[in-house]
Amino acid sequence: MKPRIPLPDPPVTESGLANTAGMAPATSTARGKLYRAAFRMRNVDPVTTELVRIRNARFQNCNY
């Protein structure tokens, strides 16, 4: 998918993701913390967690 917004140079990282470094620094850092906290939670079993993640990714048309 072609990015819809201008990206820094280089526009793609080594891992093939859009290079958004520095574009919303506080939010990006906080989102990383939220992801890590969510994955560390053990209140929901890993299979259900993964099923929900994949279902949401498909619903959102997201490649992750």
Added chain:
Amino acid sequence: MTWLEDLPEGDTDWDRLASAFPEAFAAVAQLVGAAWQDNDPVLLELARLRIATLLGNETEGSLRSVRATASGLSETKVAELAAWPTSPLFTSRERACLALTEQFVIDANGVTEAQVAEVTEHLGGAGCYAFVQGLSAMETFQRACLVLGIRTGPGVDEMIEWTARHQTTTEVAP
């Protein structure tokens, strides 16, 4: 509140759930607070209030960001928010952001190239990216509160201040 049972005691719904899941609630609070650091407070407040209306979130709709008010957002304008496409109180910059906000909440897959281009024209690439990140944070927070039955808790400004104080920690949320 809430259909959740066996929660710890606390002064607010948020306090009770945050006591049970401190790391997750701290992370959510930091995400909401961080969104305000990366965005124009008036644009983000207009988006937050529009999301509240679209989701039927009366609690969020009744709150106001002091930061946005101090930056010039008036109650007159807030009262006109549902009429943003035609009301003369809204600038083209605000209209572009509100159009993207509504499409993002209703169906993110339906966001068009033109909607993104219009926001980018006003905010630049980094600004558009930050605004979408902010939208996502506001929507995530409000949907979570609605689903979990959280009706009392910290206001916007409280979360911003708390985030600024605790950005490098995982302390219990406000």
